[in-house]
Amino acid sequence: MGGYLQDAGFYESIGLGDQFRPRQPKRERVDLVHIRTLEPFFVDGLLDFLETAQPFAPGLKPSMRMSLLELVQNFAEHSNSTSGAWAAGQKYRNRITLCLLDLGKGIPNSLRSVDRYRRYGDPHLIELASEEGVSVATGRGRGLSIIRRFVRINGGTMTIISGRGRVRFRPDRRPIGDQIDGTFPGTAVFLSLIPTQRGLFVLGDEENSGTH
């Protein structure tokens, strides 16, 4: 992850450029974008770039647009970040990787404001946040759960890092959670997708819409 953020220019944008020198770019990528409001043109621009680098399978683009819009919206709503959020994307081999992150409150801290979640560790809370219906007081916990389902159908992966926790979501496996060294002051979500997989995301009919 460090090299990816380094390549994307994240450390420079938060004033730590001296400690993390950018490497020579080797991959087709979208440079880091700083997002302060939910702007669909950013998402559409990112998707257009990625589609140029690697044509999408039919039906994939709406699912990807939905996932990105939802991630950006979630960041805008839940992070309490005063500095906005950052996003970047790249094509690497047959995959495209997207990353969104903020330096806000973080998922574990947000969930711990609710009594019933107070005793759980950070990885467990991140996993809970990706389940349908789990959200802080508002009942808005659909975003990550839908993205998680989409990524699974596409045969991709999602990794969420927040606070001291990291959870990896992979197809056909249970989520794997662990603690990271140190603390990430916010939330970072990494999606890795195979754009040539059919991955058609027919909600409510997932059993019939597996990857081909």
Add this chain to the structure above:
Amino acid sequence: MARIEVKTQLGNDVVSREHGERMRTLLEQALEKSESVVVDFAGMQITSVSFFDESFGTLAKRYGDDLLVKIKLEEIDPFDLALVRDIVASRARAAKKTRLGKQSAR
């Protein structure tokens, strides 16, 4: 029958939860006046969970699965239709579960 034209009444870039609130207000007003409502999505591909959840999902908590009997969706993109159906079914299911939980607690 009341009619809502999304592009005309909400604009081209309909993605956020705030847009969803405006849509919900339009739907509530229309349902107060009429038994059924037609929502015309011509020329739109929305693909936003937040928008549909705030509008249709919130109303599904009140009306349950019947919501999509009262509201006819016209010219809607197939992906958006799948998304709306999924959200309405999920919110209706959750609301029913909550109601049953409260009844059994009495």
